[in-house]
Amino acid sequence: MGWLIFLMAAVMVPLVAVAVDAVAGVRARDKSYQFGVLENADFEILVPIYGSVKYLENIEYLSRYGSKVLLCTTAGETTQFYDELYAITARHGFRLFVARFGRGGNANKRATSGTVRDRLIRDALPLVRATYVVPVDADTTTTLPLERLVGELHRRGYDLASVRLVPQNTDSILARLQGFEYRMAMQLRFLAPWMVSGACHVARTKVLTDVMNRHSLFFQGNDVEAGLIARLRGYRIGHIPFEVPTVVPSSFRAWYRQRLAWAGGEFRLFIVNFRYVVRHPLLWIYGGLVTIAMFPLRWLEFEGFDKVGLVVALALYVGLVMFLHWQHRSALLLLMPLYMLFSSMLMTPLGVAWYFWMAWKDRNLGIIKPNRDYTPPAPLAEPEPPYAWVRNYI
Template sequence: MTTSLAALSAATLTAAPTAAPTALVFLAVVAVPVLAVAVDALASLRARGRVYAFAGTRVNSDFEVLVPIWGSIRYLENADHLAAHGNRVVLCTPAGESDDFYTDLYALAREHGFRVFVASFTAPRTGGRRATSGTVRDRLIRDALNLVRARYVVPLDADTTTARPLEVLVGELERQGADLASVRLVPLNSDTLLARLQHYEYRLAMQFRFLASWLVSGACHVARTEVLTDVMSRHSLFFQGNDVEVGLIARALGYRVAHIPFEVPTTVPGSLRGWLRQRLAWAGGEFRLFVVNARFVTRHPWFWVYGGVVTIALAPFRWLALDDAAAGVALVSSLTVALVLYVVLVAYLHWDHRGPALFLVPFYMTFVSLVMPLLGGLWYVRMAWQDRNLGVIRPHLVRVEPRAAEPEAGRVGQYV
């Protein structure tokens, strides 16, 4: 999941009546917007100058790649890319899939030399759509980890490829002496305006990993096998926010979490419908992380104040300000000041990657910050009810180990 940097949303927190004292008008029109944009600016400017050089050509081949796949074989889009890794690739799938699915999966595995792990549980039907909730993905990773024998492991989504060989990523983790590392997601498509806007959003969010390396991306990360096995045994299995939960649990257990800007191309939604579906799910995951698990504020106070207080808790006040006719002038002025400041900030941060869409970014982020925080709670409740899972993170509560597999036709719970 990608953490959105949209602090300008706080610009409408305070709207002073026209008859208010001068100090309050100044607070509403100037101070609040400046402080709001400063939240983004502080993190962004600190991270902007961070550069990274990979340590020569150091590589490590002692790893396995776990690729969750279920529902439809067409979701497995990176088979050709992974073919070079042969039997180090494990296709992880649940029991109860169709005979046609297994036939195609095993044929593809034989073609590329992959192995297959079939878990002992079945996945709920999604009507042919990709899942945006549920426990299947994390249960597959958790169960398959118990059979991994390599020292390192790379969970990788079925539609994800990498710009460099995975041996470089694993070698860099070993060189740093880290236990777990986040990577850099890079949007692949730019065919629509919406996709181009997300390029700027992702760029800021990924740069922020230099300051908060535990913001792990679910599409790809790397870890020592024993560490990820320990972390996943304590995981809530709640899908949205599951990636950041991995980083939070690892940090809480005292493991060393690093950031390696190893580029992982990813396809971002190009249509409004696809984008909205994704963002609603992300908003539900953010509510789960920032509100349901607010006790982590003591470990990461700046991050939680930003996400839990500025972005979510104060969101209703931004809408209340819109209904206050007496605050109309101050509100417009406040928004104008915030937008102008944010245009300057965005232009400075992204000038080397500038394009026509750049100056639309503040308006895009304003829309996201006004709408998504209010819907996030509803989507969290919907997902929690659907999966019967509140997503409470308990780093020090060891979950019950997966029950022993019951082989079905020589497949279930085994590598083949």
């Protein structure tokens, strides 16, 4: 048995991992998209904001959309928070949704777990009056006007679509490595368009309402869960490479905090909910089988076995990343295999522990149930603070 374990650890595991990456990467590498000229203004924008108004960083960007913007917050904020938020809505003509529930947590820290964000989106959706809806984060902007994005969704006949996140900062080697990582991940959306981003996506209002009423509300992986539920319920999902600028972590500390939470979300999706993700074999083989289930075999390469597997994997990955990123080639690409190895060896096991911590903290295992149902409470006929479901400050 010793030679068999050695063969799997030293040769088969890296070959399988690289092969899966190669198949997906090569299939997605030359995918292209032709935008139409159709624009559609029949949409509204949902923006969750809570904890502190300072997190609402895209006010200037949102101001062009006026009453199409529905700011969504909780009933548990401070008087100062409401005063500041009401002033913003009055100045820019935004609408305001205040949920019936409060929240916990530190207002000075950005959330990496919890159910607040998705509960706000879910409960605010009945107030959307337009045919289409675009949920965006409080720091999200777009390169092109949202009318183009909604126009593409309509033109293509999609019910829900993912978009393309484009890292903007190159102020550190770590940020530049993430630029390569994001570029390939976004290209893979052509093969798995249901892997939407919470920072921005677009959908038919009725469809997203149906999806969010069945959502587990688990924060990490919440965006992909929405796309997965939509897929399981038979909706038409596509990828629109509509560029959405984003800022990636420049420091190791910020990167570590983000990736730890992401790794917990990946464990939830690929292992806890494997019965749904397994319907997408290529993705599950890589994320569930190679990355997580075969993790112990990778450590065998560092625990007394010959380092053949490590050398094989690194050599193959160097060739693969150079091929996939040839148009954007850089000497930094030589670091990508080491970057990916570090993520795989350290963040994967920590992510498992982090998932259980998040599940215990929020009393929520994040189990996907596409047929669950939830009916949000009806809006108040006459809004009364602090439960003013919709207010107009024009």
